[in-house]
Amino acid sequence: MRTTAWIASLALLAGAPGAAHAHLVNSGLGPFYNGTLHLLLSPSDCLAVLAVGLLAGQGGKASARAAAITLPLAWGGAVLAGLTLERAAEPGWLEVALLILLGVSVAAGVRLPAWVLAPVAVLIGIVHGLETAGALVDSDGALVAVAGIATAVAVLTLLTGALAVSLQAAWTRVALQVGGSWIAAVEMLMLGWILQGIS
Amino acid sequence: MKSASRPLVLWLACALLLIGLGPAPALAHESQPGLLELRQLTAGSSEQTWEVLWRAPIYYGQPHPARLQLPAAWQPVAEPTLQRLLSSELHRQLVRIGPETLDGSSIGFPGLEQTITDVFVRVTRLDGTESSQLVRPTKPQATLRGERPWSQSAVEYLALGFHHILLGIDHLLFVLGLLVIVRGVRALVQTITAFTVAHSITLALATLGYASIPAPPLNAAIALSILFLGPEIVRVWRGQTSFTIRHPWVVAFGFGLLHGFGFASGLSTVGMPRAEIPLALLMFNVGVELGQLAFVGLILLLHRALRVLEFRWPRWAELGPAYLIGTLGAYWTLQRTVMML
Numbered sequence: 074m075r076t077t078a079w080i081a082s083l084a085l086l087a088g089a090p091g092a093a094h095a096h097l098v099n100s101g102l103g104p105f106y107n108g109t110l111h112l113l114l115s116p117s118d119c120l121a122v123l124a125v126g127l128l129a130g131q132g133g134k135a136s137a138r139a140a141a142i143t144l145p146l147a148w149g150g151a152v153l154a155g156l157t158l159e160r161a162a163e164p165g166w167l168e169v170a171l172l173i174l175l176g177v178s179v180a181a182g183v184r185l186p187a188w189v190l191a192p193v194a195v196l197i198g199i200v201h202g203l204e205t206a207g208a209l210v211d212s213d214g215a216l217v218a219v220a221g222i223a224t225a226v227a228v229l230t231l232l233t234g235a236l237a238v239s240l241q242a243a244w245t246r247v248a249l250q251v252g253g254s255w256i257a258a259v260e261m262l263m264l265g266w267i268l269q270g271i272s
Numbered sequence: 273m274k275s276a277s278r279p280l281v282l283w284l285a286c287a288l289l290l291i292g293l294g295p296a297p298a299l300a301h302e303s304q305p306g307l308l309e310l311r312q313l314t315a316g317s318s319e320q321t322w323e324v325l326w327r328a329p330i331y332y333g334q335p336h337p338a339r340l341q342l343p344a345a346w347q348p349v350a351e352p353t354l355q356r357l358l359s360s361e362l363h364r365q366l367v368r369i370g371p372e373t374l375d376g377s378s379i380g381f382p383g384l385e386q387t388i389t390d391v392f393v394r395v396t397r398l399d400g401t402e403s404s405q406l407v408r409p410t411k412p413q414a415t416l417r418g419e420r421p422w423s424q425s426a427v428e429y430l431a432l433g434f435h436h437i438l439l440g441i442d443h444l445l446f447v448l449g450l451l452v453i454v455r456g457v458r459a460l461v462q463t464i465t466a467f468t469v470a471h472s473i474t475l476a477l478a479t480l481g482y483a484s485i486p487a488p489p490l491n492a493a494i495a496l497s498i499l500f501l502g503p504e505i506v507r508v509w510r511g512q513t514s515f516t517i518r519h520p521w522v523v524a525f526g527f528g529l530l531h532g533f534g535f536a537s538g539l540s541t542v543g544m545p546r547a548e549i550p551l552a553l554l555m556f557n558v559g560v561e562l563g564q565l566a567f568v569g570l571i572l573l574l575h576r577a578l579r580v581l582e583f584r585w586p587r588w589a590e591l592g593p594a595y596l597i598g599t600l601g602a603y604w605t606l607q608r609t610v611m612m613l
Contacts, residue, residue: 099385099409099410100410101388101390101408101409101410101435102388102435102438102439103388103439106438134580134581134582137581138581138582138583141581213386228570228574231574231577231578231581232573232574232577234577234581235576235577235578235580235581236577238580238581239580
C-alpha cells in the first residue's frame with residue numbers, strides 16, 4: 074500500500090512539468106543556469122535521463138560512453154530544431170511508452186550493446202528535446218539555455234552510467250533493477266492517466 | 273588529477289565559456305548588486321519626507337534594464353535627478369508619504385527578472401533604526417517590513433555568496449586550473465584550503481573597509497592568474513615540473529588574496545546596518561565556500577565517472593583545456609588592461 078502511494082506520488086511529479094514549466098525556469102543566474110535548472114526541476118526529464126543512464130550502464134562501459142555522447146547531443150539538437158520549427162511537442166503517450174520500455178528493460182537486466190543503445194538514446198533525446206523546446210519559445214538567451222540543458226543531460230547521463238557500471242555486488246545490481254521497475258511503474262500510472270484523459 | 277580526467281576539463285571549460293559568452297566584454301562587473309537606499313528626512317504627524325537613492329549598476333556597458341517602481345501613494349516632491357558614475361547610475365528622488373504607511377509598501381523593479389543582478393534594499397529611519405533586505409531577479413519586488421529575524425538575512429547573504437561564485441567564471445576557471453595541476457588528495461586539500469583562507473582574508477579586509485584595490489587593475493590581475501595557470505597545465509601534461517606544480521598551495525594562496533578582493537565586489541556594505549556587517553560577511557563567505565565546494569565536488573565526480581567509463585581522447589583534445597584556459601586568461605588580461613587605459 075505504501076509502495077503504491079509512493080509510485081502515485083512520483084507519477085504526479087512526473088506529470089507535473091508539462092504544466093508547471095510551460096516557460097523556462099528563472100534561476101536569477103542567467104540563461105545557462107536557467108536551462109540547467111529547468112531540466113533538474115522537470116521530474117519526467119530527470120527520469121528519462123536516469124533510465125537511459127541506468128540501461129546504458131547495465132550494458133557496459135561502451136554503452137554508457139555511447140549514451141553520454143548521443144543523449145545530450147540529440148536532446149540539445151531537438152530543442153534547437155523545436156525552436157527553429159516553432160513547434161513543440163506535447164508530452165504524450167509516446168514519451169511515456171518509451172520510458173516504460175526503458176524501465177522494464179532495466180528491471181529485466183537487459184544488456185544492450187552500444188550500437189543498439191545509441192539509437193535508443195537518440196530517440197529519447199529527440200522526444201524530450203522537442204517537448205523542452207516549448208519552454209524556451211520567447212525566452213531570452215535561448216541558445217545559451219540549450220547549452221545549459223545539454224550540459225545537464227550530459228553530466229547526469231555520465232554520472233548515472235558510471236554508477237551503474239561500477240555496481241559489482243549482486244545486491245547492488247538487484248537495487249539497480251528495482252530502480253528500473255519503479256521507473257516503469259511510475260510511467261505505467263502516467264500512461265493510464267493519459268489514456269483516461271486526466272493528465 | 274590524473275591523465276584520464278584531463279579531457280573532462282575541456283568539456284567543463286567549454287560549458288563555463290558558454291556561461292560567460294554573454295558577459296565577455298566586462299565580465300567581472302555584471303554580477304555587481306544594485307542598491308536602493310531609503311532615508312527618512314522628516315517625520316511629521318501628517319506626512320514624512322524620504323530620500324530615495326537608486327544605484328543601478330552598468331549592465332554590459334549599458335544602463336541597467338531594471339526600473340524603480342515606487343508605490344503610487346508616494347508623492348514625488350521634486351523632479352528626480354540622475355548622476356552617471358563610472359560603474360553605475362545614481363537616481364535620486366524625494367518623496368512624501370503618509371505616516372506609518374512605509375511598512376507593508378511594495379517596491380517593484382520591472383526588468384530585473386531579465387538580469388542576473390541582485391538588489392540590496394536598505395531603510396534608515398530618523399529614530400536610528402535600520403533594516404535591509406535582498407531582492408533577487410526571481411522575485412523582483414521588495415515588501416518593506418521593518419526589522420526582520422537575523423536568520424532571514426543570514427539565508428539571503430548565504431544565497432548571495434553561493435550565486436556570486438556560480439557567476440564568477442574567472443574564479444571557477446582558476447579553481448579548475450588548480451584542480452588539473454594538483455596531484456593527490458593531500459595536495460588537493462592543501463590547495464583548496466589555501467585558496468579559501470586567502471580569499472577569506474581579503475574579502476574580510478575589503479568588506480570591513482581596511483583595504484581596497486580599484487576594480488580595473490584588480491580584474492586584470494585576476495585574469496592574469498588564469499593566464500598564469502595555462503602554461504603550468506601544459507607542463508603537467510609534458511611530465512615537467514615547476515615551483516607551482518610542486519607547491520600549488522603557495523600559488524593558490526597568493527592569487528587567492530586577489531580573488532578575495534574580487535568576491536568583495538558582490539557584497540555591498542554601503543548603507544548596511546553596522547550590526548549586520550559581521551553576519552553578512554560570514555554568511556556571504558560561507559555561501560562562496562559552499563559554491564566552490566559544490567564545483568570541486570562536481571569536477572571530482574565527473575573525473576571519477578570518466579575514469580570508470582574509460583573515455584579515450586585524441587592528443588589534441590587532451591591538450592585543449594590548457595590552451596583554452598591560457599587563451600581565455602590572455603584574452604581577459606589584454607581586454608581588462610585595455611579597459612584601464
